[in-house]
Amino acid sequence: MPAPKNPFKADLANGEMLYGCWAGFGDPYATEVLATAGFDWLVIDGEHAPNDLRSISAQLAVLSGKHSHPVVRLPMGEDWAIKQVLDAGAQTLLIPMVESADQARALVRAMRYPPEGIRGSGAALARASHFSTIPDYIATANAQMCLLVQVETVDGIAALDEILEVEGVDGVFIGPSDLAADMGHLGDSSAPPVARIIKDALSRIAASDKAAGILALDHATAQKYAGCGAQFLAVGIDVVMLAQTARATMAKWRDDG
Numbered sequence: 468m469p470a471p472k473n474p475f476k477a478d479l480a481n482g483e484m485l486y487g488c489w490a491g492f493g494d495p496y497a498t499e500v501l502a503t504a505g506f507d508w509l510v511i512d513g514e515h516a517p518n519d520l521r522s523i524s525a526q527l528a529v530l531s532g533k534h535s536h537p538v539v540r541l542p543m544g545e546d547w548a549i550k551q552v553l554d555a556g557a558q559t560l561l562i563p564m565v566e567s568a569d570q571a572r573a574l575v576r577a578m579r580y581p582p583e584g585i586r587g588s589g590a591a592l593a594r595a596s597h598f599s600t601i602p603d604y605i606a607t608a609n610a611q612m613c614l615l616v617q618v619e620t621v622d623g624i625a626a627l628d629e630i631l632e633v634e635g636v637d638g639v640f641i642g643p644s645d646l647a648a649d650m651g652h653l654g655d656s657s658a659p660p661v662a663r664i665i666k667d668a669l670s671r672i673a674a675s676d677k678a679a680g681i682l683a684l685d686h687a688t689a690q691k692y693a694g695c696g697a698q699f700l701a702v703g704i705d706v707v708m709l710a711q712t713a714r715a716t717m718a719k720w721r722d723d724g
């Protein structure tokens with residue numbers, strides 16, 4: 468019995484359009500609610516949301532068997548952290564601030580068991596192997612690993628062509644907020660210089676053998692990014708959805724009664 472198939476990795480390779488959403492409450496109950504919406508992928512965000520290994524593991528558990536595929540984002544691409552979340556059962560990682568092909572190659576190796584990589588062998592006690600009930604897990608896990616690297620700085624954009632050549636990278640996600648900040652347009656990813664770079668980057672990624680990904684919170688921008696070649700397209704953040712809906716609801720009753 469092999470490691471579980473990664474449907475998200477397969478759908479990316481088949482050119483499927485995949486719509487995602489950020490899961491930012493750091494809570495399995497909220498992520499389970501979000502999964503009822505039917506998004507193709509959900510980002511369990513360990514970079515900007517209050518997540519730790521326990522909360523990430525709990526969210527992986529509630530998403531097991533559901534349509535929404537869990538994409539775990541780590542704060543940074545550290546080998547030890549990658550080892551922990553893969554053992555917890557993550558198969559798809561989104562790693563921020565990737566700025567070189569060497570960095571991307573190191574991430575590929577960190578996600579794979581030897582001889583292809585350096586992932587520590589601890590599957591015997593890991594949720595990933597269903598606690599040793601998948602006898603062939605370590606022999607078959609590498610093929611199901613899906614690596615999404617975030618290119619979101621001026622240096623990262625400059626290295627994009629080399630990053631696109633790295634075997635084992637499945638997708639490249641352009642981080643509009645951080646890219647705008649690094650370009651001197653903090654808080655404004657719609658600034659013309661930033662928009663031009665994003666458009667060019669998405670089209671170059673889409674023209675490669677990798678999938679292009681990005682996040683947009685308004686429909687028009689998301690459609691524009693899709694038109695530029697974005698294939699895994701995040702179209703919302705759960706925290707923002709709740710905050711905006713709650714405030715609008717109170718404002719309406721305060722105004723209309």
Ligand SMILES: O=C(O)C(=O)C[C@H](O)[C@@H](O)CO
Nearest residue numbers: 515619642643644645646682
């Ligand atoms: O740079 C970006 O934009 C991203 O990487 C996405 C953000 O981190 C996301 O949390 C929305 O702000």
